[in-house]
Every structure is written in structure tokens, then in C-alpha cells.
Amino acid sequence: MKPTITLSPFPKEVESWWWTHAVERWPEMSEEKLLNTLRQEIVEQSDRFNKARSFDASAYGARDLSVLAYGNFYFSRTWMAARFALAELLSVCQWTPPAKGPIRILDLGSGSGASGLACLNALRENRIANPLELHAFDYSSKSLAYLKDLHRSCADLWPNTRIKTERNDLRNPSPKMISQRYDLVLMGFSFNEIMQDLELEERVKGLKEITNCLKRSGFLLLTEPAESEICRSLHQTVARLKELEEGLFILAPYWNGMPCPMARENGKYFSHEVRKYPVVERVERLNRPLRLEIREVKFGFSILGSTSPEPVPKTPNLLRLISPVKKRKGTISFFGMAANGGERFYEFQRRDLSKEVMNQLLGLQRGDLLQIEGEFSASEEGRIRLTEANRLLPLFVPRVMGET
Numbered sequence: 001m002k003p004t005i006t007l008s009p010f011p012k013e014v015e016s017w018w019w020t021h022a023v024e025r026w027p028e029m030s031e032e033k034l035l036n037t038l039r040q041e042i043v044e045q046s047d048r049f050n051k052a053r054s055f056d057a058s059a060y061g062a063r064d065l066s067v068l069a070y071g072n073f074y075f076s077r078t079w080m081a082a083r084f085a086l087a088e089l090l091s092v093c094q095w096t097p098p099a100k101g102p103i104r105i106l107d108l109g110s111g112s113g114a115s116g117l118a119c120l121n122a123l124r125e126n127r128i129a130n131p132l133e134l135h136a137f138d139y140s141s142k143s144l145a146y147l148k149d150l151h152r153s154c155a156d157l158w159p160n161t162r163i164k165t166e167r168n169d170l171r172n173p174s175p176k177m178i179s180q181r182y183d184l185v186l187m188g189f190s191f192n193e194i195m196q197d198l199e200l201e202e203r204v205k206g207l208k209e210i211t212n213c214l215k216r217s218g219f220l221l222l223t224e225p226a227e228s229e230i231c232r233s234l235h236q237t238v239a240r241l242k243e244l245e246e247g248l249f250i251l252a253p254y255w256n257g258m259p260c261p262m263a264r265e266n267g268k269y270f271s272h273e274v275r276k277y278p279v280v281e282r283v284e285r286l287n288r289p290l291r292l293e294i295r296e297v298k299f300g301f302s303i304l305g306s307t308s309p310e311p312v313p314k315t316p317n318l319l320r321l322i323s324p325v326k327k328r329k330g331t332i333s334f335f336g337m338a339a340n341g342g343e344r345f346y347e348f349q350r351r352d353l354s355k356e357v358m359n360q361l362l363g364l365q366r367g368d369l370l371q372i373e374g375e376f377s378a379s380e381e382g383r384i385r386l387t388e389a390n391r392l393l394p395l396f397v398p399r400v401m402g403e404t
């Protein structure tokens with residue numbers, strides 16, 4: 001299917017910058033020794049993110065080894081997640097930047113800057129010419145120092161931009177942060193760490209304070225790792241805050257301001273995107289013996305703001321793909337979250353389809369927004385049978401240049 005928007009891949013300059021820093025930090029090590037040292041740390045971080053889940057200021061932002069392992073391995077992934085979420089903000093939520101004057105961006109739990117710098121780069125690629133100011137907060141001063149250095153070294157990727165960094169424990173944010181207003185607030189894979197072990201009402205209170213930092217026309221973008229409990233926690237917090245705050249709207253991942261239904265019900269699929277992107281060479285090299293997933297970025301996300309979303313018809317003809325596309329027993333099928341709020345099972349009979357249409361269906365990615373043209377009938381359990389008379393139209397189908 002033809003993409004509705006094409007994103008650039010992770011920049012080579014940033015990939016090389018991280019590797020050069022690792023080499024400069026340990027000039028005495030052979031390449032293989034350095035790769036193995038980073039690999040050991042990557043595995044520790046993977047266990048920390050996925051199993052131990054314990055975070056504090058010394059977790060992985062206190063040592064050069066941790067920051068450099070993150071930078072060389074995980075940074076490209078969270079960068080791409082931010083790029084996909086921003087693409088949705090720019091093309092589906094139709095964010096319009098201020099006509100003139102600087103655009104102010106706040107990155108909370110910025111680490112070494114994957115989300116904030118991806119945002120500066122995306123805005124420039126989208127020909128947004130305003131001066132850009134990025135204000136980055138983290139409790140790891142080491143990560144913030146890397147962010148500043150990277151910003152300075154790869155200036156061509158984000159011309160005419162300024163950054164300010166501030167060391168801060170965001171569990172007790174500084175009054176100064178709360179007193180300022182931003183056009184965009186980003187939280188890239190940091191909400192779950194900052195809100196770790198907090199009850200729902202405390203998370204809601206924390207998120208409310210963060211939304212207070214938005215200008216009236218501003219948006220908050222949260223991306224999170226695609227782990228079921230983390231995504232459920234994100235969507236429950238967002239849904240509860242929306243119930244309490246009339247003037248706040250949920251603009252994504254669903255239409256009509258709908259909270260993620262999976263936050264309430266135990267749906268078959270929890271809400272997250274699975275997006276492909278071209279493999280980053282250094283990541284591939286590091287990953288050879290590790291065999292972690294590196295060709296896809298899986299993430300949950302939410303976009304909030306005070307601008308009410310454009311309503312769309314509440315029909316099953318509009319859907320967000322929320323499952324893998326399956327080819328079996330003469331059918332091609334998938335689950336979609338329909339614009340009327342229901343989780344639906346969509347099924348095409350393969351015998352009806354041309355090879356071209358079949359390939360298009362098999363090339364869909366979880367998170368694509370689609371429209372189905374033509375009439376169809378739905379069974380009582382919500383199963384929708386589609387035929388060759390039903391065409392799928394892409395509404396938001398982002399793809400990365402060079403992705404295979």
C-alpha cells in the first residue's frame with residue numbers, strides 16, 4: 001500500500017557519533033572487546049527494562065558505559081518511536097505550529113535526547129522554519145551532558161535550534177518547570193520509570209501537572225515500551241485524567257477522543273504499534289550474538305491536548321490495525337479497533353483477491369489507520385467478512401525510507 005507519509009531513517013551521523021564516543025572513551029580496547037563490553041551492558045539494560053524494572057538515578061544514567069551502551073543500541077529505537085508518533089501528530093492530529101516566534105519543546109526524562117532531538121529533526125524535515133527551543137529534563141546529569149554534546153556536534157540535523165538541560169528528579173518537578181508553557185511536551189519511554197510503583201490516582205495527578213505545562217494549542221506526546229502492563233498503565237492514566245478534565249482531549253491512538261478500550265476490557269490485543277525500519281548497522285553488529293529484536297520498534301503511545309479532535313463517523317469502516325495480519329485457511333484477517341469503539345475481526349477470502357491486493361494486505365503494519373470502502377455485513381460477534389468489492393484506503397500509513 002502506498003505510504004501516506006515517508007519518514008527518513010535514523011541518521012548515519014548520529015549512529016557514527018555514538019560509536020566514535022565509545023571508541024574515544026576506551027581507546028585501548030580492540031573493536032571486538034569494546035563490542036563485547038557494550039553487549040554485556042545492553043543485556044543488563046534489557047533485563048532491567050523487561051524483568052527487574054527498578055529505576056533510580058544510578059540505574060543506567062550514572063556511568064559512561066551505561067549511557068554509551070544505551071546510545072549505541074537503544075537510542076535509534078526510541079528515536080524512531082518518536083518519529084512515528086510525531087508523524088501522527090503532524091498529519092492526523094494536524095498540529096499547526098505557531099505562525100511565528102519560537103516553538104518551545106519540553107522533553108521529560110530526556111536521557112541523552114533521542115525523543116527531543118528526533119523532534120527537532122522531524123520539525124526541520126517538515127519545513128517548519130520557526131526557531132526551536134528544546135528544554136530537556138532528566139535526573140541523569142551524565143545523559144544530559146551527552147545530549148548537549150550530540151546537539152552541538154550534529155548541528156546540521158537541527159539548524160537554528162537551542163537547547164537547555166536541567167537535572168531534576170521529575171517525581172518532584174521544580175516549580176520553574178511547572179510555571180512555563182510549551183508547544184510540545186514529550187515523554188519518550190520515561191513515563192513508566194518516573195511513575196514507577198505509583199497508584200493510579202497519583203499517576204493521574206502527576207500527568208495533570210505535566211499537561212499544565214502545555215500552551216492552549218500545545219500537545220503532549222507519550223511513547224512507552226510495548227509491554228502489556230506498561231501500555232495498560234499509560235492508557236488507564238490517560239483515560240482517568242480525561243474523565244476528570246473536561247477541557248483535555250485524547251487525540252491518539254484512536255478517533256473521536258476515545259480512550260483506549262483496552263484500558264478497561266481485557267481485549268485480545270493491547271494497544272501498541274509495531275513499525276518496521278531499516279536496520280542500523282552498528283546496532284546489527286552489536287546484536288549479532290544477542291539476537292534481540294532490532295528490525296521493528298514496538299511502542300504504545302498517546303497524544304493529549306486541549307484542541308478537540310476532528311470527529312469522524314463512528315463506523316467499523318474506519319479502523320486502526322491492532323494485530324498482526326494473518327494468512328491462513330484461504331483467508332487474510334486482522335483485528336482492528338473501529339472508530340465506533342469496538343474491537344473487530346476483519347476477514348478477506350483469498351480466492352477473491354488479486355495478488356497485488358494480497359501483497360498490500362500482508363504489507364500492513366500494526367498502527368496503520370485504514371478506511372474500508374463498500375458495504376459489508378457484520379456477524380453478531382463483530383466478525384466482518386470482506387470481499388474483493390471492499391477496498392482498503394490508507395489514511396495514516398507511515399513508512400520509513402529504505403525499509404524492506
Ligand SMILES: C[S@@+](CC[C@H](N)C(=O)[O-])C[C@H]1O[C@@H](n2cnc3c(N)ncnc32)[C@H](O)[C@@H]1O
Nearest residue numbers: 078109110111114115138139169170188190193
Ligand atoms: C528509557 S529512558 C528514555 C530516554 C529518552 N527519553 C529516549 O527517548 O530514549 C528513561 C529516562 O527517564 C529518566 N528518568 C527516570 N526516572 C526519572 C525521574 N524520576 N526523574 C528524572 N528522570 C527520570 C532516566 O534517567 C532515563 O533517561
